[in-house]
Amino acid sequence: MQIFFCIDYQDGQLRDLTLWNQLMPEEQVQVREFLDSLKQFNFGLFQRFPVFGPCLPQRLDHAWCAQLAESIDRPTTDVIQSLIRAVGIVPTSKAEAFLLHDIWGHHWQLMLTQFESDYALLTTCGEGLRAGETAYTDDGPLACRELFEWVTDAVKLDEAKARQFFHGEVRQRLGLLFTHLIGEMVADVAEFKFVWDCPQSADQLLSSSLFKAEPTKLDLSLADVDFLFLRVLQPLLEVHVSVLEEGELETELLADWAELGYPVDSLELRTSLKQAIVHLYQVFLQEYNRTYLPTMMGEMGLFTQMVSNLLYLQNAINSLYTDVTAQTDSGLPFQDLLIVFIGCYCSSDSFAEFWAIDDVLAGYFLPCWYHLQAVTTA
Structure with a gap:
């Protein structure tokens, strides 16, 4: 296949x-x-x-x-x-550095997880903001077009809604990033099975990671975070407004209002809309600097929490994968079940589940494993 x-x-x-x-x-x-x-x-x-x-x-x-x-x-x-x-x-x-990772590591994810739908959405993360873009907030779905108000031939931005939209949209986009992080991480673990099963041939498996002797590869995961974090948020942080032409967001909003019968041809209105869009991105940038700035300095923001949680999770997986439990000859593939469990658990709402998976491994996976082991050996 x-x-x-x-x-x-x-x-x-x-x-x-x-x-x-x-x-x-x-x-x-x-x-x-x-x-x-x-x-x-x-x-x-x-x-x-x-x-x-x-x-x-x-x-x-x-x-x-x-x-x-x-x-x-x-x-x-x-x-x-x-x-x-x-x-x-x-x-x-470099075939040995890719083939096991891709064949053992990724292909089962297509059939046994819901990663495919997240990757399909991740494909769109480089596109500019659209009027129909919908963020899922604590108060329900909120479309980008709802952030703008028509007030007597002028356009005003609802700042409260803009902040709400931004945080909801960022969570969705970071959830897609987390899917990729989890997918690559369990692929690394699946690749490590060769080292675990054939230690005498481990030197034949090429790796660009410094953690070749560990199931997870923290350095490769951090490289993925560094590469993708800003890229998935970029359309929310880069404003493209020109006095000479209309962007896609402007065109769609004007079309919405024209359909409602509003006069949309005045230069004053169109200039007001451009100002409102610039204001929107100013609000976005303020919230980004306050909460999502990718730095390990200063107050603990979401980026720091994400890196810390990634470290906790990888330590937990490394410990479990190489635990004595994995060496017991019970006829059950403990290590394979571990990565399938992680992939399945994290493929429905990756943003929420990324923060909890290390605790879930202890609270659910291990008890279920011991129960399964008891049933099959009884």
Whole structure:
């Protein structure tokens, strides 16, 4: 169900110089551009969970996909979706660093967790703010269009609602980030099973982590946090307002009001709307600086709490995975059940469950494990 192509390349070119030099200059340019594209990040990669590979629908032979779909009596779209999720490319020299992680670590998540829906939403996190964007707050859903009020041919921002919307939207976006953190973490643990089962061959498993002898990899998790934290929040913090043209948010709000019969053609109104949108982002930035600034200095904000909780969780998993319980020959796969439990538990509301999973392992997983063990050995 997964297809990996190992290509012997490094620094944007084939390592076999004889083969590389046989290529025409324009062919070398094409190969270099393709290889460089493999390391470029975009949110669209998350649509291709669990491989996050380079296979795009437009690059597929759709006639061949249709023929294959007909032979297995499935819609062509199913075949295309399966392929873009299944095909990966790795450099041959680093194959051992990727293949176990991707094959053992990620593919089961597609079938046994609800991560797929979160990754689909994560795909949209780089898009600009829309009028219909809805944050789920303590008082219920709140759409972005509800933050703006029409007051006698002018637009006013409801600051209280704006703050409420911001915190709700940030929690949703960070919940998607937590899904990715948990998904990568349990994939690391699944990869570690090779080291656990075959310690004599552990040196053959390449790793970029400093924690190769531990199930979880704190340094890789922190790198993911550092890379994605601001990226998922960026559309809430970057304002793009021009006096020469209207942005998507402006266009949608004006269309809403025009449909209600409000006069939306006056320059004064449109300028007022731009000011209200700038004001919105000022409120967002104030709340971001107050609560979500990604720093370990000063008061303990959410970022510090997130890193601390990640450390607690990884310590708990490391202890459980290597505990004597895991070495008992009961016929039950303790370590496999552990990572499946974590993946399933954290795949319905990752923002809420991320903070509690270490306590849940102690309060629910272990008692259930001992009960299961007692039942199966009775």
